[in-house]
Amino acid sequence: MQDAIDYNDKLIAEESLVIDRINDLDNAMADWDNPAGIQAALDAANAQIDKSTKVLEDMGAFDGNNDFINACLELFKVFKSQVNDEYVEQLGIIN
Numbered sequence: 001m002q003d004a005i006d007y008n009d010k011l012i013a014e015e016s017l018v019i020d021r022i023n024d025l026d027n028a029m030a031d032w033d034n035p036a037g038i039q040a041a042l043d044a045a046n047a048q049i050d051k052s053t054k055v056l057e058d059m060g061a062f063d064g065n066n067d068f069i070n071a072c073l074e075l076f077k078v079f080k081s082q083v084n085d086e087y088v089e090q091l092g093i094i095n
Contacts, residue, residue, distance in 0.1 A: 003062075007059070010059060011056070011059075014052040014056055014072070015052075015072060015075070017051075017052055018049055018079055020048075021041075021045040021048040021049075022045050025044075025087060027041075028040070028042075029041075029087070029090065038091055042083060042087055042088070045087075046080070049079055049080050053073065053076050053080075056069055056072055056073055
């Protein structure tokens with residue numbers, strides 16, 4: 001049972017890291033007069049999504065079940081799309 005808990009905790013830890021960077025990006029977007037800060041936060045969010053995706057891919061399935069990890073990886077794809085599409089579009093409007 002502890003293995004399942006540890007596995008879940010690792011998934012949640014990576015999700016939290018990604019969400020923290022996206023929150024930083026949201027906060028940076030509030031400062032329209034600092035496009036360089038917004039770009040830095042955007043780059044950091046992208047980097048964390050990539051890093052966390054790699055961590056999850058390296059973890060693999062738990063007891064042959066990919067459901068939870070696949071759900072997390074799909075969530076990261078959605079975040080990546082948002083960061084690279086919606087946020088980049090907003091950043092273009094600012095500049």
